[in-house]
Amino acid sequence: MTTTSGIAGKVAIAGLGATEFSKNSGRTEIRLAMEATLAALADAGIEPGEVDGFCSYTIDKVPEYEIARLLGTQNVTFFSQIPHGGGAACAPVLQAAMAVATGVAKTVVVYRAMNERSWYRFGSGSYGFANTPTVENVNYGWYMPSGLHTPASWVAMFAQRYMYRYGATSEDFGRVAVAVRDFAATNPAAFFYQKPITLEDHQKSKWICEPLHLLDCCQESDGAVAMVVTSLERARDLRQKPVVVKGAAQGIYEGQQIMTSFYRDDITGLPEMGLVANQLWKQSGLTPADIQTAVIYDHFTPFVLLQLEEFGFVPRGEAKDFIRAGHHRRGGKLPLNPHGGQLGEAYIHGMNGVAEGVRQVRGSAVNQVADVEHVLVTAGTGVPTSGLILGVE
Secondary structure, eight states, X not given: OOOOOSSTTTEEEEEEEEOOOBSOOSSOHHXXXXXXXXXXXXXXXXOGGGOOEEEEESSOSOXXXXXXXXXXXXXXXXXXXXXXXXXXXXXXXXXXXXXXXXXXXXXXXXXXXXXXXXXXXTTSSOOOGGGSOOHHHHHHTTTGGGTOOSHHHHHHHHHHHHHHHXXXXXXXXXXXXXXXXXXXXXXXXXXXXXXXXOHHHHHHSOEEETTEXXXXXXXXXXXXXXXXXXXXXXXXXXXXXXXXXXXXXEEOOTXXXXXXXXXXSOOSSOHHHHHHHHHHHHHHOOOGGGOSEEEOOXXXXXXXXXXXXXXXXXXTTOHHHHHHTTTTSTTSSSOBOTTOHHHHTOOSXXXXXXXXXXXXXXXXXXXXXXXXXXXXXXXXXXXXXXXXXXXXX
């Protein structure tokens, strides 16, 4: 296999930790982050004092210096935060991998901790934009007077056009939700454990913003996930099977705005994710046929279909047929989100999806897909985004 990336095959995820996922954690986000981080280090068999790098997201209340202080680290040589919410989901692993591959750091903790249900709600539509006239907030001034206040309303614009162009239906979106809730129902860590839904349940759930029903929209969750990134050479000597970073990429595309890229010539695709896809295939030397399961960022069901097309699993406009055939379900040719996704397990801004990719490669997932060698993981779409391919050595 020929690769062209300076990091592909050189770096591994060696440790994984997480808290429980809930709607009210009852503790601070710092506490959640520490619990997940200590669990990840213990999983890898690495002492906290060995950590010399950190990477997380912006829109955060968990600064890396505080985690470093509480861990007792002394010489931190790398730290960064990635903006754009869920679009950051895979990017901290990319930046950690770059730091390790270039010798800037040896042991980087990637983490995300949030009380996004009990403390604040990203989907509320009340953001105080008028009081903070930044570039992004001024941009929203063109949409909010028309009633486009929430992420659901922004995605609904793209979904309506996609349905008109390609003949997708609300039932197609519902089939995505039903499949991930089926996986969640057998995952004890999922908030919707033992709570599957039917297509009829989806269709009867209340409208949020047409064509999105309630069951097309991801959860709001409390919880934390952390992982340890180090060199593959070092990971071989640690406690767990190394999960190799085969590809890692970020992408911003022409006409990019934050969930509102409505002025592109065509809004039936996600070209920023297409840019990520092209990089991942080039870095890894893999093709869609080499992927056994995928963790596709499912903040809203319509964007799952668009991502399948951007990565070349199906031609443009044919994701609906892939979904109707059930290829995305349990036992299908490309099971999507075997942990239950953000619709069924939890919404930790996609970091729990990266964790599922790690478990699938290790062979330790609750809903383990057979013979996994490579897993695709994607981040939030509609914003500047990122992606990963994780695999066996």
